[in-house]
Amino acid sequence: MKILSAVQTREADAATLQYEEIDSLELMERAAKAFACWFENKFTPQEPVYIFCGPGNNGGDGLAVARLLSQKQYHVKVFVVGDNQNPSPDHKVNLQRLPQTIVPQTIRSVAELPPLHKNHCVIDALFGTGLNRPVTGLFAEVIDCLNYSGACITAIDMPSGLYTDSQTPDEATIVTAHYTVSFELPKLAFFLPQHEAFVGEWHVVPIGLNPAFVNDAPSDYCSVTIDDVRKLIKPRRKFSHKGLYGHALLLCGGYGKMGAAVLAARACLRSGVGLLTMQVPSSGYTILQTAVPEAMTLTDNNRKHISELPENMDNYSVVGLGPGMGKEKVTKTAIGQLLATCTLPMVIDADAINIIASSDKLKAQLPKNRIIFTPHPKEFERLVGASKNNYDRLQDMKEFCREYSCYICLKGSHTAICTPEGKVYFNTTGNAGMATGGTGDVLTGVLTALVAQGYSLEEACLLGVYLHGLAGDLALQKVGETGMIASDLTDHLPQAFMTLTNN
Ligand SMILES: NC(=O)C1=CN([C@@H]2O[C@H](COP(=O)(O)OP(=O)(O)OC[C@H]3O[C@@H](n4cnc5c(N)ncnc54)[C@H](O)[C@@H]3O)[C@@H](O)[C@H]2O)[C@H](O)CC1
Numbered sequence: 001m002k003i004l005s006a007v008q009t010r011e012a013d014a015a016t017l018q019y020e021e022i023d024s025l026e027l028m029e030r031a032a033k034a035f036a037c038w039f040e041n042k043f044t045p046q047e048p049v050y051i052f053c054g055p056g057n058n059g060g061d062g063l064a065v066a067r068l069l070s071q072k073q074y075h076v077k078v079f080v081v082g083d084n085q086n087p088s089p090d091h092k093v094n095l096q097r098l099p100q101t102i103v104p105q106t107i108r109s110v111a112e113l114p115p116l117h118k119n120h121c122v123i124d125a126l127f128g129t130g131l132n133r134p135v136t137g138l139f140a141e142v143i144d145c146l147n148y149s150g151a152c153i154t155a156i157d158m159p160s161g162l163y164t165d166s167q168t169p170d171e172a173t174i175v176t177a178h179y180t181v182s183f184e185l186p187k188l189a190f191f192l193p194q195h196e197a198f199v200g201e202w203h204v205v206p207i208g209l210n211p212a213f214v215n216d217a218p219s220d221y222c223s224v225t226i227d228d229v230r231k232l233i234k235p236r237r238k239f240s241h242k243g244l245y246g247h248a249l250l251l252c253g254g255y256g257k258m259g260a261a262v263l264a265a266r267a268c269l270r271s272g273v274g275l276l277t278m279q280v281p282s283s284g285y286t287i288l289q290t291a292v293p294e295a296m297t298l299t300d301n302n303r304k305h306i307s308e309l310p311e312n313m314d315n316y317s318v319v320g321l322g323p324g325m326g327k328e329k330v331t332k333t334a335i336g337q338l339l340a341t342c343t344l345p346m347v348i349d350a351d352a353i354n355i356i357a358s359s360d361k362l363k364a365q366l367p368k369n370r371i372i373f374t375p376h377p378k379e380f381e382r383l384v385g386a387s388k389n390n391y392d393r394l395q396d397m398k399e400f401c402r403e404y405s406c407y408i409c410l411k412g413s414h415t416a417i418c419t420p421e422g423k424v425y426f427n428t429t430g431n432a433g434m435a436t437g438g439t440g441d442v443l444t445g446v447l448t449a450l451v452a453q454g455y456s457l458e459e460a461c462l463l464g465v466y467l468h469g470l471a472g473d474l475a476l477q478k479v480g481e482t483g484m485i486a487s488d489l490t491d492h493l494p495q496a497f498m499t500l501t502n503n
């Protein structure tokens, strides 16, 4: 699903009005209906609903929502904040359309706010995508009171005060919404980790923006949906054999960290690879052979660390490396040799990233269009450098991927996948239970398996990251967030594949 900027969203509105020959009031009505429908499914009419409206069309939406919810027996109270704000034309019309039972109250100072507490339902319709400066003054005071009240806040389109697609200044006051219900497309701000407390749980409701316009609008940002990844799955052929599904090589593990190798190996096997060979330090031989009998195991000459490459690298279709590897000098030398000589695609994670990040010489050796990096934010910072904020980090990621013609899967709540062309896809599966040791090793195994099977690097990233999160979501239903461990993901990978293939 494409992510448009605030400016593009306005253009999409205008295009929709033009193509459908409707007026802006009708589009606002559609938006309000879509929001009210979501709201009715979430909240019963038991509690009064307090709707806080700003001067623009976001406030207009709030007024239209007030009318629609009151028709559905909700007890609605409307507050219009500020008294000389020059309301938008559609705001004015919807103010007039309020039924007589709703008398809007103008809020000129916080002293006029109603008492609010935690079992109240608040709808935030102060500002949406038209916000053009940090919220200060009366609006900021009102937002502070709403946040402080502990009431359950649902934001219309955007939590008021948060910029849609650029860094919100530090001094700004922002609504901390429990839910944000956004129109037609998610906003870029929703995918950035520092916004979690403002956006809360977000949902997108359709309002019928012109599909041709949205399709043609240029954007570097997309979110990945189940339909996007379903299309990518390659069916297995009836008369196929293991030779058709690739031979993966995983260079993983170190003394005390053989579990990382086991997790990556299991995930690789659970993701459809034809054959898997593990190269592990010699002390890990028995562990691997016992824990993962399906994998072939080669032992390194070094007892504790990986220090060499296997012979006949041409036997393999892809190399995955990093989990549990450590940063020993011998391992660095082996990685140098790999980058200098290996012609295979590579999935590079964990300490393999740290080793490459620490050496300009190794960075200069990175082959073009053959690498997927899977850093967590700290590893990313070592590889790419520190960024001022999360928006700059997205720019820095794009520049790095362009410069090195590589892919990055920046792991997080919405893992961001960046291509060598500088396109960024945000994943939409996964949950907080996955924030536990070893889940990254699982991702390395999944991606390595997919590349082995002939998926392009881009397809492998999109599909693999989605499946990894989906396995986590399926595990969530069985074990919950707190008790989840990385093995739960490998156990649920088969079901995740089945969810995508419907069998
Ligand atoms: N396609 C859609 O998504 C549709 C969205 N709709 C809703 O419209 C808003 C955007 O409306 P707009 O009038 O452009 O902007 P806002 O209501 O967000 O605010 C503009 C208003 O506020 C003033 N202003 C801006 N920043 C500040 C500030 N920091 N302090 C004080 N005042 C500020 C500005 O000058 C204007 O007066 C979108 O989010 C949706 O909710 C449509 O209803 C249908 C289509």
Ligand SMILES: [K+]
Binding pocket: 058, 124, 125, 126, 127, 128, 155, 156, 157, 158, 159, 160
């Ligand atoms: K809002």
